[in-house]
Amino acid sequence: xxxxxxxxxxxxxxxxxxxxxxxxxxxxxxxxxxxxxxxxxxxxxxxxxxxxxxxxxxxxxxxxxxxxxxxxxxxxxxxxxxxxxxxxxxxxxxxxxxxxxxxxxxxxxxxxxxxxxxxxxxxxxxxxxxxxxxxxxxxxxxxxxxxxxxxxxxxxxxxxxxxxxxxxxxxxxxxxxxxxxxxxxxxxxxxxxxxxxxxxxxxxxxxxxxxxxxxxxxxxxxxxxxxxxxxxxxxxxxxxxxxxxxxxxxxxxxxxxxxxxxxxxxxxxxxxxxxxxxxxxxxxxxxxxxxxxxxxxxxxxxxxxxxxxxxxxxxxxxxxxxxxxxxxxxxxxxxxxxxxxxxxxxxxxxxxxxxxxxxxxxxxxxxxxxxxxxxxxxxxxxxxxxxxxxxxxxxxxxxxxxxxxxxxxxxxxxxxxxxxxxx
Amino acid sequence: xxxxxxxxxxxxxxxxxxxxxxxxxxxxxxxxxxxxxxxxxxxxxxxxxxxxxxxxxxxxxxxxxxxxxxxxxxxxxxxxxxxxxxxxxxxxxxxxxxxxxxxxxxxxxxxxxxxxxxxxxxxxxxxxxxxxxxxxxxxxxxxxxxxxxxxxxxxxxxxxxxxxxxxxxxxxxxxxxxxxxxxxxxxxxxxxxxxxxxxxxxxxxxxxxxxxxxxxxxxxxxxxxxxxxxxxxxxxxxxxxxxxxx
Numbered sequence: 001x002x003x004x005x006x007x008x009x010x011x012x013x014x015x016x017x018x019x020x021x022x023x024x025x026x027x028x029x030x031x032x033x034x035x036x037x038x039x040x041x042x043x044x045x046x047x048x049x050x051x052x053x054x055x056x057x058x059x060x061x062x063x064x065x066x067x068x069x070x071x072x073x074x075x076x077x078x079x080x081x082x083x084x085x086x087x088x089x090x091x092x093x094x095x096x097x098x099x100x101x102x103x104x105x106x107x108x109x110x111x112x113x114x115x116x117x118x119x120x121x122x123x124x125x126x127x128x129x130x131x132x133x134x135x136x137x138x139x140x141x142x143x144x145x146x147x148x149x150x151x152x153x154x155x156x157x158x159x160x161x162x163x164x165x166x167x168x169x170x171x172x173x174x175x176x177x178x179x180x181x182x183x184x185x186x187x188x189x190x191x192x193x194x195x196x197x198x199x200x201x202x203x204x205x206x207x208x209x210x211x212x213x214x215x216x217x218x219x220x221x222x223x224x225x226x227x228x229x230x231x232x233x234x235x236x237x238x239x240x241x242x243x244x245x246x247x248x249x250x251x252x253x254x255x256x257x258x259x260x261x262x263x264x265x266x267x268x269x270x271x272x273x274x275x276x277x278x279x280x281x282x283x284x285x286x287x288x289x290x291x292x293x294x295x296x297x298x299x300x301x302x303x304x305x306x307x308x309x310x311x312x313x314x315x316x317x318x319x320x321x322x323x324x325x326x327x328x329x330x331x332x333x334x335x336x337x338x339x340x341x342x343x344x345x346x347x348x349x350x351x352x353x354x355x356x357x358x359x360x361x362x363x364x365x366x367x368x369x370x371x372x373x374x375x376x377x378x379x380x381x382x383x384x385x386x387x388x389x390x391x392x393x394x395x396x397x398x399x400x401x402x403x404x405x406x407x408x409x410x411x412x413x414x415x416x417x418x419x420x421x422x423x
Numbered sequence: 424x425x426x427x428x429x430x431x432x433x434x435x436x437x438x439x440x441x442x443x444x445x446x447x448x449x450x451x452x453x454x455x456x457x458x459x460x461x462x463x464x465x466x467x468x469x470x471x472x473x474x475x476x477x478x479x480x481x482x483x484x485x486x487x488x489x490x491x492x493x494x495x496x497x498x499x500x501x502x503x504x505x506x507x508x509x510x511x512x513x514x515x516x517x518x519x520x521x522x523x524x525x526x527x528x529x530x531x532x533x534x535x536x537x538x539x540x541x542x543x544x545x546x547x548x549x550x551x552x553x554x555x556x557x558x559x560x561x562x563x564x565x566x567x568x569x570x571x572x573x574x575x576x577x578x579x580x581x582x583x584x585x586x587x588x589x590x591x592x593x594x595x596x597x598x599x600x601x602x603x604x605x606x607x608x609x610x611x612x613x614x615x616x617x618x619x620x621x622x623x624x625x626x627x628x629x630x631x632x633x634x635x636x637x638x639x640x641x642x643x644x645x646x647x648x649x650x651x652x653x654x655x656x657x658x659x660x661x662x663x664x665x666x667x668x669x
Contacts, residue, residue: 004625011629029583036581044545045655046645046665047630050637057630095547095619096626098560098585099549100578276635351521358520365522 001082007092009082013062013073014108017165017225018255022054022103022138024220033134035097037160042103053076054094055106060084060121064110068178069165069266070230070259073110077263086125093129095138104138104160104214105129111144118355119155123171126158143193144187145224152189156196156217161252164189165225169241173231176268190249193222197250221252228282230259230275236296239285243296246289256282281308283302288315291346292339306320316375317334327389329381330361343376424448428456429500430571433492441478450508455500460539480510483518490533495570502528518589539567546649547589550617553584560587563612564652569593572605578602627655 043052061083067075091107107125111118119327122141129135141155143164155162164186168174171183200217203209209216224245226238242254258274285308286359288294292315299314300306302321309317317324319342328341330352338349348369355361360383367373378390378397391397425448429435436457443453457598491499506525509518520526549560560582566574569596579598580588588597590612597604641659650656 004622007622007625008629011626015630015632029580032584036580038577038580042541042545043644045627045653046641047627047632048638048641048659048666049632049635050640051632052626052644053630057628092622094424096580096623099617099619099623100547100582101623129460142474193488258635262634265473355522358516361522368522368527 003088003092006082006084006088007058009040009080010059010062010084011057013079013110014057014059014106016072016257017057017106017108018051018140018257019140019223019225019253020052020054020057020106020161021140021161021220021223021253024252025138025216026219027136027160027216029136030134033136034094035135035137037103037136037138044101044103053101054103055138056093056102056104057106058084058089058092060086060089060107060109060110060125061088061112062110063112065113066111066178066180068181069269070167070177070262070264072225075137086121086128089125090128090133093137094135095134097135102137104140106140108142109144115144115146116148116151119144122422123151123154123158130158138220140220143189145181145189147189149192152192153196153217156193156200159218161220161223162193162218163223163225164193166241166245167225167227168231169226169233169238177231177266187248190222190245190251193218194249197221222249223251223253223255225255225257227259228256228279229272230261230269232270235278235282235285235308236300236306238282239289239296239300243289244288254286256286262410275310277310278308281310281314285314293336294318294340313342315340319379323392323397326392327377327381327386328379330366331356331381333385341376341379343372343374343379362408424426425453426456427453427500430457433489436492436503437488440507442541443504444508444511445639450501450505453504455497455504457497457500478511480507481515481518484510487518487529487533490536490664493536493539493573494532495568496532499532535575536568536570539570540574542566542649543570544577546645546653547578548577548652548654549587551619552615552617557579557586560585561612561614562587562589563614564589564591565649566591566593567648573598575603604643624655624658628658631662631666634664636663636666638663 014090020043022037023039025037026039027037029036041054043054045053047053061081062073062079063081063083063135064071064073064075072079089105089107093102096102097104107122109122110119112121122144123216126139126141129139140161140163141159143152143162145164152162166183166186167178167181174181174183196217200209204216226242228238238256245251245254256279258276258279259270260273261269261271262273285296285299287298288299288300299318302317303309308314319340325340328337332339335349335353338344339346339350343351348371351369355365362384363382363386366376366380366382377386378392379389380386381389427439427443429439444498449465485646486622488503491503502525506517506529509525517523518526521530543564543566547562547564549562552559552561571589571591575589575596584600586599588595590609592610593608595606595609597606645653
């Protein structure tokens with residue numbers, strides 16, 4: 001098969017993994033080598049699906065012995081199959097990198113023979129890039145659940161990021177849709193990675209190894225992905241699992257991938273497409289957990305059927321259910337309370353805290369800071385008169401927010417950017 | 424009225440601003456120009472600056488001013504002078520008040536410049552060409568602001584073992600493995616084809632997911648004005664049309 005055809009088949013097969021982050025790792029260009037990472041990810045291009053291209057995202061092969069019913073590459077699927085030689089992936093990565101198309105490589109694979117053999121093949125590509133090509137760019141490798149500790153250790157030595165995908169929030173879902181996988185085995189793999197990362201941090205802390213490059217184990221940490229909407233598990237279950245994973249394994253990111261049933265026939269799968277807004281709301285909720293001091297149970301306490309409200313963002317939904325805590329006085333409230341005001345983001349909270357040391361904050365200040373007043377104005381007291389705050393207790397306040405759902409985006413990186421990773 | 428024209432140079436603006444401040448010129452007494460129309464204006468501030476001693480301003484202001492100076496808009500110089508005048512006049516903490524109109528405007532310019540640098544790093548597309556048997560990488564890029572000098576050191580850190588040239592209408596830069604050199608901007612440059620571009624287009628086509636069309640999100644991050652320097656952009660229309668049919 002021609003290389004161009006393989007590239008086409010194996011990029012197509014890789015696109016359902018949402019992660020494309022290239023940030024969080026610092027590595028100076030090796031002497032006489034090619035490439036570096038400076039901590040900030042770069043999105044080199046964007047496709048019309050709104051997603052970014054930061055890494056060359058490929059499967060080593062889409063041949064797979066497993067039969068996960070939500071996966072396009074499952075054994076029983078009739079997609080075209082292909083398999084790269086390791087040196088072909090190396091060549092493409094270097095050629096693309098030198099032209100500044102990409103930050104590096106994200107390599108995954110279908111399961112060939114067994115977990116160890118597959119992991120070994122992935123590690124081999126990374127090893128060739130680092131040792132033969134003297135490559136200093138970003139490498140993200142898939143950690144195959146069940147691969148040996150020794151192989152995972154090697155992977156961590158070459159890769160900036162590793163990810164073992166959990167796919168489903170509960171074992172019941174896996175039993176039905178991915179019978180070869182167990183949450184226990186996936187979490188064991190995450191645990192091994194965490195141990196490697198922690199050890200390496202400790203060595204850096206003690207000054208035994210340089211913070212940049214060298215032997216740092218997966219300097220950009222580990223992430224995972226959940227498929228949303230293939231099983232019946234609700235957002236509450238998903239968010240609870242995500243929060244647990246963040247705590248247990250110090251994951252950098254949990255990615256949510258909306259399932260689209262178009263090419264799937266298994267009777268166990270949902271046959272309605274997952275609304276993209278559901279994926280977006282999960283990212284917003286995830287953001288609230290990681291940066292706004294919310295717990296998963298706070299976010300999900302007020303939702304009736306366990307799924308996030310698609311018509312309003314989760315922070316607004318929470319605030320409307322907790323109106324007794326508002327209005328919040330922007331001139332006096334603590335940082336953690338300001339973070340809970342709908343329409344005010346982290347950066348503006350920090351600006352407000354600074355400004356109020358110098359003068360009392362009025363509505364005009366908030367407008368100039370580009371606070372989203374459509375949402376914030378009902379919930380804040382300012383130094384001047386804010387007439388809207390008196391409507392806070394009106395039962396019909398909800399109706400004020402009925403606008404096209406697309407416009408409700410709360411967070412600086414919008415739905416598309418969130419999927420793309422940490423920039 | 425006093426006329427001042429630092430052109431596109433931050434050092435010149437700094438010199439002029441020190442002189443003006445020493446004479447006590449109020450912001451509304453100064454007419455600033457810069458960015459190419461130098462000949463149209465008198466330049467009163469150029470001469471009397473040399474003997475003024477350095478003025479102490481917060482480091483944060485210098486950092487902001489250096490970024491704002493790269494903004495392609497003549498209003499940047501008068502805005503910087505207003506800020507400096509107010510800071511020197513005793514408002515040392517002015518920059519902490521992000522809701523102040525001048526501070527806000529300057530921050531927005533700084534943001535635009537930083538974004539332009541980031542997009543510079545993202546959107547340069549090298550082509551490998553051979554010149555007298557030597558491998559050289561060359562690119563044509565169109566930055567929106569005066570960001571070449573800020574953006575190019577990144578490529579030296581990353582591609583230090585590759586000879587490269589980046590041509591832009593504002594300023595061109597050349598790395599010869601030892602030294603980074605600059606030359607005046609050019610209108611256009613024709614670069615020989617590079618077969619790797621076909622592989623890149625193959626990849627772009629395959630990684631696109633036609634089941635989720637979000638053209639607005641793409642355009643927000645990859646503005647249409649950059650498309651003419653991005654080889655993959657020529658596929659966009661076709662991909663969107665085909666996606667409508669799936």
